[in-house]
Amino acid sequence: MDDIDFHHPLFLHPSDTSGTVLVSHRLTGVENDTVWSRSLRIALLAKNKLEFIDGVCLRSVYPESLRAQWDRCNTFVLSWIFNTVSPDLSAGLVFASDAAAVWKDLKDHFSKVDSSRIFFLHRSIAHLTQVDASVSSYFTQLKLLWDEYTALVSFSDCACEVAQQNSNHLLQQRLFQFLMGLNETYAAVRSQILLMQPLPSVNRAYSMIVQEEAQRSFSSVLSPVSDPVAFSSTASSSSKSLLALVIFVN
Structure with missing residues (x-):
């Protein structure tokens, strides 16, 4: 048989098996x-x-x-x-x-690219919110919708100024979509991002939000919330015990 090296389309690696599952996604329709x-x-x-x-x-x-x-x-x-x-x-x-x-x-x-599927993606993107998910989980879900939309809708690869403006507009839309879906607990950092000139990329904004999320998680571990009522009650009990001890000794 003719020599077949690893560059050849007919080459099979020893680790290749017919039972291998190449991707995690299963086609359902x-x-x-x-x-x-x-x-x-x-x-x-x-x-x-x-x-x-x-x-x-x-x-x-x-x-x-x-x-x-x-x-x-x-x-x-x-x-x-x-x-x-x-x-x-x-x-x-x-x-x-x-x-x-x-x-x-x-x-x-x-493989039927029709208006109903594109409409579904638009609606899913518009309605997607963080709710109880982590920032990374929410962003991953949103990015999957963006990626599918990009795969379905053809965009001009022209290097002209108009095409660049359209591309920048699309990226700005995605930044706003990401920020709109965040929980209101991130309202302050969201406002800071919107005040930046020029506006950051969506990846940069995501990084800033994740840092804020991590900082809050770290602070909550280091700063346990004290119960003032419980503290007052404990202090009062300690004072009474000390007073009783003084009376007993005298």
Whole structure:
């Protein structure tokens, strides 16, 4: 068999197994196709197997001596796809024999960028608030919504001034969205951020809020709240005990 090094699309690492779950997201339908497909594409790119689902790495282009190895790689990619699809969906894929065909079939069924999904993302972003979550957890949820929106909606990559202004406006919107969803306990630091000129990036604002959260947590540990009533009662009892002891001695 022809030499296959680790740069070759047909190379399989000894640690590769058909039971490997490449991504934590399981495809359940239209609602999470964007996140799932992007995550899986990144994972397959890392394993140099992205060409199998894009239909670039074809069995017919390889000599007979490498076709058995192509079959193995194709089967591995099929298994990795099955492992990240919900049981209801994977049941209809088990008889498939080509990874590119399966990928195309899934995209035809679930990759539907329509106005309803974009509307859902807008509404989710607008309504998302911190509530009982930590700042990091709240920010992570918000960033997931932003990332999916960015993946669904095409933005101009032009380097012109107008495109740059639009990009800056989008980043400013995200800063405001993040600040609006914070609990009112962060109102003071939020006001400080809004007074900064120029406005900081959303990542910088997040860092400032997290520092404030950590400072409060640290202060609450070092400064336990004293109960003035209990303190007064304890002091009164101590005084009475001391007075009784003096009377007894005399």
